Amino acid sequence: MKKITGLVITLAALFTLAACGGSSSSSTDSSSSAKTEDQLADIKKSGVLKVATSADYAPFEFHTMVDGKDKVVGADIDLVNEIAKQLGVKAEVSDMSFNTVLASLNQGKSDIAISAISATKERKEQFDFTDNYYNPPQVVIINKKNKDTFTSLDSLKDKQVGAQKGSIQEDIVKTQIKDAKLVSIEKVPNMVVEVNSGSLDAMVVEKTIAESYVQQNPDLMVANIDLEPSSDEAFAIALPKGSEELQTELNKIIKKLNDEGKIDEYVKTNHELAEKSAE
CATH class of the missing domain: 3.40.190.10 (Periplasmic binding protein-like II)
Known part of the structure; x- marks a missing residue:
């Protein structure tokens, strides 16, 4: 979104x-x-x-x-x-x-x-x-190696969380993952690469989009972290x-x-x- x-x-x-x-x-x-x-x-x-x-x-x-x-x-x-x-x-x-x-x-x-x-x-x-x-709902994508580490919004404190530049996901990170370090990136595929490589700890994206990228990248997964829905989305x-x-x-x-x-x-x-x- x-x-x-x-x-x-x-x-x-x-x-x-x-x-x-x-x-x-x-x-x-x-x-x-x-x-x-x-x-x-x-x-x-x-x-x-x-x-x-x-x-x-x-x-x-x-x-x-x-x-x-x-x-x-x-x-x-x-x-x-x-x-x-x-x-x-x-x-x-x-x-x-x-x-x-x-x-x-x-x-x-x-x-x-x-x-x-x-x-x-x-x-x-x-x-x-x-x-x-x-x-659509919003979700958090993480690397599978962090499955047991990133299990809640609090677990992302001080972590680098990506969102597409100019997107509503930027606001979601700011308002719902307040203690995280927002990293704004222009292209979603670039964020996926960075989460894969470990230079980003997580990224916020719409659920259907997330499912597509997770399917394409076996090292990634949708984290078991709930984000509040919004009519703005x-x-x-x-x-x-x-x-x-x-x-x-x-x-x-x-x-x-x-x-x-x-x-x-x-x-x-x-x-x-x-x-x-x-x-």
Whole structure:
């Protein structure tokens, strides 16, 4: 479950405003309002839904070889492809660093952002979000050699615990493993390597993601350590502020797909694909 900090979002917003230097605040607000009001119509007219993601979070978004070509796939990608289909357009997915996924909305480079993003209070101040489409639990990954050592939150005191930079897992480490030393790392696979090598004692990640990496790395395991669930941890699609029409349309599609069990199916199918790709 991912969370860009309020500071990063604010800096991204300031950067966007600076790039528009010289415009009055009233004209900027008017332009932004007009853009978001026409967003759904513009997407349908263009025939393209521009999607921002960070494809390093299997089974939600990741790279794999399809017919000899590298391709971005995952549960989130299946979801946006179905959304695009129901809107009568084609999804155009752009892979970027997670730290820039939400900033791409402010910069007008994408229509929506989907990357296992949590709709936190801080983010809602800068962006609109759809209803939650998936709510997974969080777990701690450790090296099996530490199975009898890391058995509780207290046992991680003064230990180095990794979390993806800009993610909600950073807050989980700060608030639930308070005495641990947070190590923020940009890519989840890099954290896995460090836990494997012993340079990190543990890492916090979403359960489905953890299961994929543990399956691929026999020296790792999910620790028997409970983390408190949070409503902030559910996944939602991020939209530019003021995207009421697009938000309403996406919520209808998400509800329909959840009622049909499609999103759980996307997660299961891509979990299996991620495991197969790692063989």
